Amino acid sequence: LALGNTLVDMYAKCDMMSAAHEAFDRLPCQDIVSWNVLLAGYADQCHLKKILQEFKRMQSRGVSPDDVTYTTCLRACCNVEAVTEGQGMHSEIEKKGFFDIGFVSSMLVDMYAKFGLLMEAQYLFDKHPIHDLCLWNVLIAGYTEHEQSERAFECLKQMQSKGVSPDVTTLFYSLKACGSLGATDKGADLHMEITKKGLVEKDIVIGNTLIGMYVKCGLLAAAHKMFDILPFRDIGSWNALIAGYDELKDNEDVFLVFDRMLGEGMIPDAVTFILLLNACSRRGLLERASEYFEAMSKDYGIEPTAEHHNCLVDLLGRVGHLGKAMTNITELPCFSD
RNA sequence: UUCGUUUUCUAGAC
Numbered sequence: 001l002a003l004g005n006t007l008v009d010m011y012a013k014c015d016m017m018s019a020a021h022e023a024f025d026r027l028p029c030q031d032i033v034s035w036n037v038l039l040a041g042y043a044d045q046c047h048l049k050k051i052l053q054e055f056k057r058m059q060s061r062g063v064s065p066d067d068v069t070y071t072t073c074l075r076a077c078c079n080v081e082a083v084t085e086g087q088g089m090h091s092e093i094e095k096k097g098f099f100d101i102g103f104v105s106s107m108l109v110d111m112y113a114k115f116g117l118l119m120e121a122q123y124l125f126d127k128h129p130i131h132d133l134c135l136w137n138v139l140i141a142g143y144t145e146h147e148q149s150e151r152a153f154e155c156l157k158q159m160q161s162k163g164v165s166p167d168v169t170t171l172f173y174s175l176k177a178c179g180s181l182g183a184t185d186k187g188a189d190l191h192m193e194i195t196k197k198g199l200v201e202k203d204i205v206i207g208n209t210l211i212g213m214y215v216k217c218g219l220l221a222a223a224h225k226m227f228d229i230l231p232f233r234d235i236g237s238w239n240a241l242i243a244g245y246d247e248l249k250d251n252e253d254v255f256l257v258f259d260r261m262l263g264e265g266m267i268p269d270a271v272t273f274i275l276l277l278n279a280c281s282r283r284g285l286l287e288r289a290s291e292y293f294e295a296m297s298k299d300y301g302i303e304p305t306a307e308h309h310n311c312l313v314d315l316l317g318r319v320g321h322l323g324k325a326m327t328n329i330t331e332l333p334c335f336s337d
Numbered sequence: 338u339u340c341g342u343u344u345u346c347u348a349g350a351c
Contacts, residue, residue, distance in 0.1 A: 002338045071340040137342040205344040236345040
């Protein structure tokens with residue numbers, strides 16, 4: 001049975017849900033793990049209805065949900081912002097006494113935080129007996145992502161005073177909080193701490209986040225210096241720098257950064273083109289935008305998404321071509337947004 | 338055998 005469960009899990013993780021379901025049906029009997037891996041597959045695919053349906057079905061077959069089941073269902077609710085369903089799961093969790101389990105509670109707090117229901121998130125955090133690193137992180141992330149970075153800092157302080165030391169995730173959000181508050185000094189402190197721990201060498205993402213932090217603080221020179229001292233650079237590093245030049249320089253230097261990037265053999269991604277198109281939009285450069293838009297799919301095989309079209313429509317509107325903007329909108333494969 | 342937090346873009350107007 002363990003082997004069969006692994007098979008279902010493998011299909012589910014490859015997003016092959018029909019194969020997963022088939023493998024599931026072929027099992028001699030379905031235990032709690034079988035159901036859990038099936039549900040996890042649907043959770044990742046954002047099929048909430050399907051999940052709730054299977055969740056009911058497992059119970060009607062006499063299998064009662066465990067802590068893993070609830071964490072999975074919460075993740076599904078979180079993914080599709082299903083507040084009511086999430087609250088329903090929450091009350092079942094409390095009734096069955098699963099709340100104290102670390103995985104369950106951090107998912108629960110994370111869900112409420114992502115919904116922007118931070119009072120509820122904080123309340124649950126406070127009443128939880130054990131504040132592990134992950135529970136702190138979801139709370140800090142919640143405050144940071146909802147314009148309450150001061151509170152994020154308070155949490156960070158409290159966390160450290162309780163002897164829990166920040167990990168990479170904590171530092172990501174702390175840097176983000178510095179950015180949105182323009183807290184340059186705090187940012188520089190964190191930078192030192194990160195350097196001391198040798199994390200810049202270990203994790204490119206943290207270096208990229210530092211670039212972003214300096215940009216948000218309006219310090220382009222510092223951002224550029226950070227970029228220069230990175231041990232190596234990925235597309236995220238370049239994108240962060242391009243974003244910085246876009247935001248902090250009114251001239252066309254941002255395009256020079258892009259050219260330099262190409263010169264160094266880095267391949268742009270979808271985000272790069274959103275940045276470039278936005279940069280053109282702000283500067284009213286219709287010609288250049290059209291060139292980038294064309295090059296994107298032609299030279300790099302990146303299919304334009306709604307975001308890319310948004311940039312173009314915005315630009316067309318800005319330079320007074322509302323008619324063309326309309327044409328662009330109506331020509332979209334789908335105009336759901 | 339199954340579960341939790343992880344960077345880079347996300348405007349404009351007021």
